[in-house]
Amino acid sequence: MRVATAVRPAPHEPVMAERVVALLAVAGRRPGLLVDATVGAGGHALALLAASSADTRLVAFDRDADALDLARTRLSAHADRVTFVHAGHDRLTEYVAPVVAREGPVLGVLYDLGASSMQLDRPERGFSFRATAPLDMRMDADAALTAAEVVNGRSVEELTRIIRWYGEERFARRIAQAVVAARPLRTTTELAGVVERAVPAATRRPGLHPATRTFQALRIEVNGELERLRSSLPQALGLVAPPGAEGRGGRVAVLSYHSLEDRIVKRSFAEATTGCVCPPDLPVCACGRSPLATALTRGAERPGAAEVAGNPRARAARLRAVERTAAAPHRGRG
Numbered sequence: 320m321r322v323a324t325a326v327r328p329a330p331h332e333p334v335m336a337e338r339v340v341a342l343l344a345v346a347g348r349r350p351g352l353l354v355d356a357t358v359g360a361g362g363h364a365l366a367l368l369a370a371s372s373a374d375t376r377l378v379a380f381d382r383d384a385d386a387l388d389l390a391r392t393r394l395s396a397h398a399d400r401v402t403f404v405h406a407g408h409d410r411l412t413e414y415v416a417p418v419v420a421r422e423g424p425v426l427g428v429l430y431d432l433g434a435s436s437m438q439l440d441r442p443e444r445g446f447s448f449r450a451t452a453p454l455d456m457r458m459d460a461d462a463a464l465t466a467a468e469v470v471n472g473r474s475v476e477e478l479t480r481i482i483r484w485y486g487e488e489r490f491a492r493r494i495a496q497a498v499v500a501a502r503p504l505r506t507t508t509e510l511a512g513v514v515e516r517a518v519p520a521a522t523r524r525p526g527l528h529p530a531t532r533t534f535q536a537l538r539i540e541v542n543g544e545l546e547r548l549r550s551s552l553p554q555a556l557g558l559v560a561p562p563g564a565e566g567r568g569g570r571v572a573v574l575s576y577h578s579l580e581d582r583i584v585k586r587s588f589a590e591a592t593t594g595c596v597c598p599p600d601l602p603v604c605a606c607g608r609s610p611l612a613t614a615l616t617r618g619a620e621r622p623g624a625a626e627v628a629g630n631p632r633a634r635a636a637r638l639r640a641v642e643r644t645a646a647a648p649h650r651g652r653g
């Protein structure tokens with residue numbers, strides 16, 4: 320069934336949507352479940368539902384209640400096929416396993432990581448330095464930790480680590496020292512000003528605000544994005560179904576936008592696609608381990624130049640995907 324996407328322009332353009340649909344849509348296969356671990360504005364979810372058979376159901380997660388409201392509206396034509404979950408995808412098994420018992424096997428899981436355009440574009444959420452707003456940056460408004468607490472409560476060392484690692488910012492220490500000296504900081508624009516003054520003018524890149532990397536780093540810290548991903552991927556790999564009569568196993572696909580995210584995905588998939596882990600000097604395999612999954616992408620796939628030109632958010636995207644084999648889940652190694 321094809322459904323018109325939207326009369327108005329989509330608020331968030333789904334990245335590499337055609338490729339995601341080719342990897343995950345369930346058409347002419349056994350009925351089952353798809354999981355969108357990060358439904359956002361529902362762009363990928365809508366494309367997947369439209370391209371999948373009518374008996375395919377979708378479980379849609381988001382930590383952001385506003386995103387879920389928007390997704391509910393955009394997916395209203397498929398309302399009877401979708402279960403919305405207001406929770407982090409680190410709770411995948413808890414929410415999806417009971418649905419599997421009722422609705423059938425998980426045939427695909429999608430992650431489209433990071434923040435959505437709506438979050439970045441709504442000044443009151445505090446993700447952007449382009450408008451004055453409280454330092455918030457929580458994806459889940461019920462979560463305890465805000466950017467204000469990180470900025471005003473952490474030591475120079477902790478801030479340096481966050482800004483260097485999550486922001487990949489070479490002036491992390493200078494920025495952290497400037498932030499601590501200027502505390503308390505209450506708004507996005509106050510923080511952006513402090514960062515801007517801490518970064519040497521000669522090193523600025525045209526088109527990139529000097530506070531971009533620091534804001535990204537704080538967002539990752541506030542939302543525990545990397546820890547949640549690390550905890551979620553093994554759950555997804557354990558939940559997707561082994562091949563059925565039609566011969567295709569359940570699939571997991573991840574779109575990431577940050578090198579640390581991509582590294583976590585790469586490691587998790589490498590672990591799943593590895594068979595025997597016996598020491599090389601052992602003459603015969605003693606572990607009996609077979610790969611839990613096979614790779615569907617060679618390395619990370621990138622969007623084409625035309626997509627990047629039309630959707631700047633796609634620029635950093637990397638897509639990796641694997642398919643579950645018939646092997647039993649590995650014990651103790653994820």
Ligand SMILES: C[S@@+](CC[C@H](N)C(=O)[O-])C[C@H]1O[C@@H](n2cnc3c(N)ncnc32)[C@H](O)[C@@H]1O
Binds near residue numbers: 360383
């Ligand atoms: C890039 S957007 C997804 C856009 C979506 N694919 C679309 O086509 O509209 C990422 C979404 O993931 C959500 N998110 C981020 N981390 C999450 C997590 N750990 N669990 C659930 N949702 C998360 C964000 O709130 C945001 O709405």
